[in-house]
Amino acid sequence: MTALIWLIAGVALAAGEALTGDFVLLMLGGAALATAGVAAVTDLPVWFDALVFAIASLVLLLGVRPPLRRRYAQPPALTTGIDALPGKHALVLESVDAHSGQVKIDGDVWTARPLDETESYEAGTTVTVMEIDGATAVVWRGP
Structure with missing residues (x-):
């Protein structure tokens, strides 16, 4: 029993x-x-x-x-989509200034603007994506 x-x-x-x-x-x-x-x-x-x-x-x-x-511990969350873009390097395709510009990030073309609006980056420059603001990549050349 x-x-x-x-x-x-x-x-x-x-x-x-x-x-x-x-x-x-x-x-x-x-x-x-x-x-x-x-x-x-x-x-x-x-x-x-x-x-x-x-x-x-x-x-x-x-x-x-x-x-x-x-x-069975949970692995750290994998960032995907636009959350994974900050920190990546991008190639300037079209001169980036406060009003216009394009960069290529991981094979995709994004409109871009500089982090510091007084700066501009010429085509061929490698920049770092700082954030994504809507459909625009905010980039910075760095020190």
């Missing part, structure tokens, strides 16, 4: 892991399933089952959970 209770607890804890994703409930569910297996094979008192559960929980939480967390 106690094996059935441990089995139900193990399945419920493992199912609860879907809500947290932190591997704690999964480890406790695994310990409960291990205890259910021991309780099914032996006819020892309940305190022994509790001891098996405690030991299995510690082993899983301290030995298995850390490598699992490292393995």
Whole structure:
């Protein structure tokens, strides 16, 4: 009878892991399933089952959970689209000044203006994209 209770607890804890994703409930569910297996094979008192559960929980939480967390850790967010453009180098195609200009960034042609509106960049100059303002790349030649 106690094996059935441990089995139900193990399945419920493992199912609860879907809500947290932190591997704690999964480890406790695994310990409960291990205890259910021991309780099914032996006819020892309940305190022994509790001891098996405690030991299995510690082993899983301290030995298995850390490598699992490292393995399934979320990678840093990858910037895409226009958020990835600042910091990239661009080639000036058409003279860039406060009122007009074009640059090529990663194969795409963008309208551009200088970061400092008193500056202008001639065609062939390499500049750095500082920001994207609407559909215009704000560029700077740098020091």
